[in-house]
Amino acid sequence: MSRLFAAAPRHRLDKLWPWLCAASVALSLLMLSALLTLLLVRGLGHFWPATLEEITLRSGSVVAGQAIRETPLPQEAGVERLYFKGNRDVDGVSWHWVDIDDITSRTTPHDLIRLERAPWGSFIGRLAAVETDQQSLHGHEAWDYLNNALTLPANQRPPGQLLLVTAQGETLRQPLDSVSQALAPNAMSWWQKTHTWGTNVWQFLSEGPRAANTSGGVWPAIFGTVLMVILMSVIVTPFGVLAAIYLNEIAHQNRLTRLVRIGVRNLAGVPSIVYGVFGLGVFVYGIGGTLDSWFFSDTLPSPTFGTGGLLWASLTLALLTLPVVIVATEEGLARIPDAQREGAVALGATRLEMLTRIVLPMATPAMLTGVILAIARAAGEVAPLMLVGVAKLAPQMPVDGEFPYVHLERKFMHLGYHLFDTAFHGEDVQAAMPLVYATALLLVVIILVLNLTAIFLRHYFRRQRGSEC
Amino acid sequence: MLASLDIANAPQAPVTHFSSEHCALSIEQFNLAYAGKSALRNLTLSVPRHRVTAFIGPSGCGKSTLLRAINRLHDLNESVEHSGHIQLEGQDIYAAQMNVTELRRRVGMVFQTPNPFPMSIYENVAFGLRLQHRLPKRQRDDIIEWALTSAALWDEVKDRLHRSAWQLSGGQQQRLVIARTLAVQPDVLLLDEPASALDPISTLKIEELIRNLKSQLTLILVTHNMQQAARVSDYTAFLHNGELVEYGPTDQVFTNPHLQRTENYITGRMT
Numbered sequence: 001m002s003r004l005f006a007a008a009p010r011h012r013l014d015k016l017w018p019w020l021c022a023a024s025v026a027l028s029l030l031m032l033s034a035l036l037t038l039l040l041v042r043g044l045g046h047f048w049p050a051t052l053e054e055i056t057l058r059s060g061s062v063v064a065g066q067a068i069r070e071t072p073l074p075q076e077a078g079v080e081r082l083y084f085k086g087n088r089d090v091d092g093v094s095w096h097w098v099d100i101d102d103i104t105s106r107t108t109p110h111d112l113i114r115l116e117r118a119p120w121g122s123f124i125g126r127l128a129a130v131e132t133d134q135q136s137l138h139g140h141e142a143w144d145y146l147n148n149a150l151t152l153p154a155n156q157r158p159p160g161q162l163l164l165v166t167a168q169g170e171t172l173r174q175p176l177d178s179v180s181q182a183l184a185p186n187a188m189s190w191w192q193k194t195h196t197w198g199t200n201v202w203q204f205l206s207e208g209p210r211a212a213n214t215s216g217g218v219w220p221a222i223f224g225t226v227l228m229v230i231l232m233s234v235i236v237t238p239f240g241v242l243a244a245i246y247l248n249e250i251a252h253q254n255r256l257t258r259l260v261r262i263g264v265r266n267l268a269g270v271p272s273i274v275y276g277v278f279g280l281g282v283f284v285y286g287i288g289g290t291l292d293s294w295f296f297s298d299t300l301p302s303p304t305f306g307t308g309g310l311l312w313a314s315l316t317l318a319l320l321t322l323p324v325v326i327v328a329t330e331e332g333l334a335r336i337p338d339a340q341r342e343g344a345v346a347l348g349a350t351r352l353e354m355l356t357r358i359v360l361p362m363a364t365p366a367m368l369t370g371v372i373l374a375i376a377r378a379a380g381e382v383a384p385l386m387l388v389g390v391a392k393l394a395p396q397m398p399v400d401g402e403f404p405y406v407h408l409e410r411k412f413m414h415l416g417y418h419l420f421d422t423a424f425h426g427e428d429v430q431a432a433m434p435l436v437y438a439t440a441l442l443l444v445v446i447i448l449v450l451n452l453t454a455i456f457l458r459h460y461f462r463r464q465r466g467s468e469c
Numbered sequence: 470m471l472a473s474l475d476i477a478n479a480p481q482a483p484v485t486h487f488s489s490e491h492c493a494l495s496i497e498q499f500n501l502a503y504a505g506k507s508a509l510r511n512l513t514l515s516v517p518r519h520r521v522t523a524f525i526g527p528s529g530c531g532k533s534t535l536l537r538a539i540n541r542l543h544d545l546n547e548s549v550e551h552s553g554h555i556q557l558e559g560q561d562i563y564a565a566q567m568n569v570t571e572l573r574r575r576v577g578m579v580f581q582t583p584n585p586f587p588m589s590i591y592e593n594v595a596f597g598l599r600l601q602h603r604l605p606k607r608q609r610d611d612i613i614e615w616a617l618t619s620a621a622l623w624d625e626v627k628d629r630l631h632r633s634a635w636q637l638s639g640g641q642q643q644r645l646v647i648a649r650t651l652a653v654q655p656d657v658l659l660l661d662e663p664a665s666a667l668d669p670i671s672t673l674k675i676e677e678l679i680r681n682l683k684s685q686l687t688l689i690l691v692t693h694n695m696q697q698a699a700r701v702s703d704y705t706a707f708l709h710n711g712e713l714v715e716y717g718p719t720d721q722v723f724t725n726p727h728l729q730r731t732e733n734y735i736t737g738r739m740t
Contacts (some may be wrong), residue, residue, distance in 0.1 A: 120681070252547070339584035346540055348574035348598040348653060357596070362587055 004171065031148045036444075043441035047200035049185040049193050052112040052124060053083070054167055054205065063096055064112055064124050064167035070100070084431070086114070086122030087166055093123065095430060099155040108186045109251030116181040118210070120433070125166040130176075131159035133414025146182050154180075204438060209393065210420075218439055220397060222292075222446065224310070224390075224412035227398060229379050229450060231314035231337075231373055231408075232321065239318070240325025240374075241360075241367055247326070248333040249355065261330075268323035272352055277293075279316030284308055284388055288441060308389030310398045311408035317381060321374035327372060333365020368458040372451050379447045382416035387467075390417045392425070415443045493518040493657055493687040494539065499553035501531075501538055503546075508534045510711045512553070516657075516704075521679055522687045523702035525695065525721065526732065531711040532691045536659045539689070540578045541569055558656065570608070574601065577650030578659045582666050583642035585634035585649075590626050593634045593645055598655035612652055621647035621678050638673025644678065651682075658682065660690045664697065676701045695735055699723050707731045 054064045065085035070251075072079050082094045115123040130142040139146050149157045154177040162174040183196060201216055210216030243264075251257045288305035296304040305311075336359055344354040382390075391411035398410045423429065423436045472494050495515035501508050507532045516522045516634055524532040534543075541562060543549040551636060562572050572693075573712045574597065585593050588592065594613045598604060604612070615629075617623040622644040626637070650658060651659055664672040679688055692698050698705055699719060708718040715731040726732045 043565070337584070339580055339582055340586065342542060342545075342578075342580065343584040343586065344544065346542060346573055346578040346580075347600065347649065348570045349596075349600055353600060358586055427620055 006345050010315060021467040028137045039437055039444065042437035044438070046438055047197050047204065047432060049114075049183050049188060049196050051108055052114060054107050054109055054341060055083075055103050057098065057101045058104055062096065062167045062169075064262075065096060066124075073099070083122075084122075085167075086124040087120075088428075089120040090166055090168075090170055090172065091106045094428065108194055110184065110187040112186055113182060113184045115174070115179050115183075118178045118180065121428075123164060123166075123174070125164055127162060127182075128171065129163040130160060131163060132158060138235075143184070146176075146179075148180065149176055150182055154178075178293040204435075205442075216417060217412075218415065218442065220394060221413040221415045221418040221439075222442065223399075224394070225379060225415045225443070225446060226450070228310060228317070228412065228414065229375055230244060231310065232317045232378050233375060235314060235365070236321050236325050236374055237320040237371055240322050240370060241329050242265075243322070244326045244329035244333060245355065249328050264323050264326050267446070268327065271302070271319055272381050273383040273387075275316055275320045276387035278319070279312055279384060279388040280308075283312040283315050288312060293333055307409075308387065308391075309409040310389060310412045313385050313389035313412070314408075316384050317378040320381065320384065321378050324334060324373045325367070326372035328370030329363060329367045332369070335366070336362050364461045365458045368454050368461065372454040372458070375454060376447060379450060380416060380443070382414065382420060385417060390414045392417070392421050415439055415446065419443065474722070482660055487515050491517050493558065493671050494689075495556045495581070496535075496539075497554045497556070499535075499538070499551065499555060501534060501543070501549065501551040503534075504548040505550075508711050509538070509551075512708075512711075512713050514706055514713055514716050516687060516689060519683050519685075520703040521683050521690055522704040522706065523698035524689065524691045524706050524708060525693075525698050525734070526714075528693075530708045532708050533661050534711075535708070536578070536661050536689065536691050540573055540576050540659055542578070544569065562660045570600075574653045575655050576657045576659060577655035579643070579650060579661065579663050581648050581662045583639055584644055585637070585645050586605035587635060587640050587674060589631045590634045590637070590645060591630040594649050594652050597649060614650040616652035617645075619646045619651050619682065621674065621681075622648055638665050638671070641675060643667060643671070643675060647675075647678065647682075651685075655686060657689065660688060661689055662693060665693060672696050672697070695723075695737075707734060709734070729734070 001146050014284060028334050050089050052064060052068045053067055054062060056062050063083060063085055065083035068084055070079050070081045073449045078099055078101045080097050081100050084094060085096050088094045109364040111126055113125065113127055117123060127142055127146065128138070130137045130145050146162065149160070157177050160176040163180070164172050164174055176227060185193065188196070203221065205217060206219050207217030207219065247257060247264075253258075284307060288303070288307065288309075292299075292304050292306040300308060340358055340362065341354055344358045345351070349357065360463070389411055391413060394411050394413045396407070396410055398407050399405060400407070417440045419436055422439065492515045497513050499512040500510055501569065510577055512518060512535065518551075524535065525545060526532050537543055537550065539557075539562070540554060543551070557575065560567065562576075574696070586596060591613060594616050595609060605661060614627075616624065622641060625641060626645075634642065637645060643666075647658075647663075663679075664675045667675065676697060678679070681691065682688060683703075690698070690702060702719045704717065705719045705722040707714045707726075709730065715726060715728050717727075722731065726735065
């Protein structure tokens with residue numbers, strides 16, 4: 001064989017084309033890994049307790065903060081470095097650009113601390129004292145007292161306030177119950193930093209957002225995304241499978257059936273926002289409005305079902321992914337040899353028994369492939385959700401302890417929309433940028449996990465029917 | 470000269486008739502058309518009980534179509550029209566009160582390519598049983614062992630009943646399909662070129678199985694292979710262009726056919 005291919009090239013491309021193919025694969029892999037690396041580094045790096053620097057400028061002013069990045073100035077006028085200095089309550093900005101030629105000294109003192117506070121975000125500076133009703137603590141005692149107090153929930157901490165000093169020398173008082181985290185990163189060992197990193201990641205995953213989505217966690221968005229995707233799968237799978245069975249097993253294979261099939265395939269290409277408009281018009285205003293006027297007329301004009309919500313979003317996405325499930329299932333059904341169907345029928349099976357005992361089990365992997373594709377499409381879809389139920393900040397989770405426990409009419413948070421909102425609609429976009437990367441990474445991971453679950457299920461069903469041989 | 474002409478133009482030998490106690494299946498004036506195109510024309514023949522009857526004929530002569538008509542598999546295809554009667558033990562199988570699934574249990578069918586279901590060997594044989602009624606496991610196990618033994622497969626698979634049926638060889642798969650059909654205790658077994666996809670040794674095993682099975686039930690075999698028909702069948706029907714040309718005891722059809730057309734086909738001068 002190889003000798004055959006090694007024959008004298010008839011055309012210049014003869015030797016080139018395998019390389020072209022390989023190059024396109026390599027380029028795709030490169031871009032993919034670049035994407036994942038960017039998300040991993042920027043997203044996960046954000047949770048690492050970064051070194052805090054104290055710099056003195058030629059003008060005599062002192063700045064304490066975290067070095068973010070450097071940018072060359074135009075016309076080779078040197079390099080500027082961006083510092084995150086926090087303390088937005090002191091001078092109104094938390095970022096500082098410094099010309100590096102202006103820096104006269106650059107140190108990393110161990111007593112620099114970084115606090116996370118409820119109203120104003122980060123504080124970077126020094127802890128002068130802790131004042132409680134009985135005593136005033138300084139130095140190590142103050143730091144230990146603060147760390148002990150932080151192990152308690154905010155409402156159980158003893159009353160008291162922190163006396164803080166910024167690098168410039170301004171003092172401010174901070175109530176103890178407004179602080180959520182206190183770190184002295186320059187004094188931390190590598191192991192302590194790792195531990196803090198883990199805690200931060202866990203908080204990101206398990207807590208709700210703070211400060212208008214610019215900090216805090218994304219748990220409600222994770223929950224909303226996963227619940228919406230699961231609901232969507234539960235709705236779309238039976239519909240898609242039944243439709244595929246009708247098209248492939250029951251309908252006469254005539255011109256009309258072919259037309260319907262082409263129509264279904266083309267539906268998969270309709271832009272998702274169009275489905276959003278449909279969902280808004282039919283589900284939200286049409287069905288939701290009618291439900292409200294029938295069952296919730298006492299609360300009108302404030303809508304119950306007549307506004308965007310989890311149910312309408314799931315239905316809209318189910319509609320959006322229906323063609324994918326139908327096409328995949330139909331292809332699976334068409335692959336089953338007629339000999340299997342005839343074999344079952346010839347043994348005395350009715351058509352329904354043939355379908356449920358032979359055809360559907362054999363088509364299960366194809367169905368799951370359809371569901372996998374549907375999940376992959378639905379979990380990443382944001383545009384239609386903005387019309388039918390996603391919220392920037394949902395005050396209540398769609399599942400809670402309040403009867404009837406599952407509230408499908410509630411608005412919900414979604415990682416994709418959260419990403420969009422954090423990146424463009426916060427008051428301090430620069431500060432939220434790492435969270436954008438972290439959220440994007442999380443969205444990728446969640447879709448991966450959902451897909452892997454479906455792939456595992458498909459593998460399980462394949463093994464069960466023993467076709468792996 | 471005249472005498473020899475007379476022999477050549479002799480009227481078709483009378484269709485073999487069996488008294489009702491020996492006749493398992495009788496086909497009368499049966500016609501069948503696919504989408505208006507005639508496939509079987511005015512067929513009349515009766516099949517003896519506990520014998521092997523072979524249908525032979527060139528491709529497209531309608532022998533498989535006839536076989537499928539006996540099992541009413543054409544019901545799945547709506548472009549098929551038929552007229553005439555097929556009677557199984559005196560009952561018209563196309564009568565309105567006929568239960569089609571019960572008919573298909575009584576008339577088993579084995580196809581050209583082995584089509585075991587994608588499940589274990591055990592479940593394949595149990596498939597038809599589970600459709601009928603719930604049996605205690607002991608009883609079901611007994612029937613499955615009996616069916617596999619009847620199909621000469623038990624010794625080969627008894628240690629791996631719960632393995633996938635798709636791991637068996639082609640010949641074993643075909644015997645499994647036969648066992649699966651036997652398990653529901655049919656009266657008639659239809660075999661549509663059961664060995665055409667198999668190697669010579671598996672073919673011999675299937676042929677031996679067919680000969681052994683006729684003590685239990687009536688078999689109808691469709692085959693392209695003249696030697697096979699001669700080896701295993703008791704009666705042979707030669708079909709051509711949807712018509713029955715000649716039907717009689719196999720010895721007679723193969724050694725002393727009434728009609729020139731039959732002789733031409735058997736000796737390979739017409740395909």
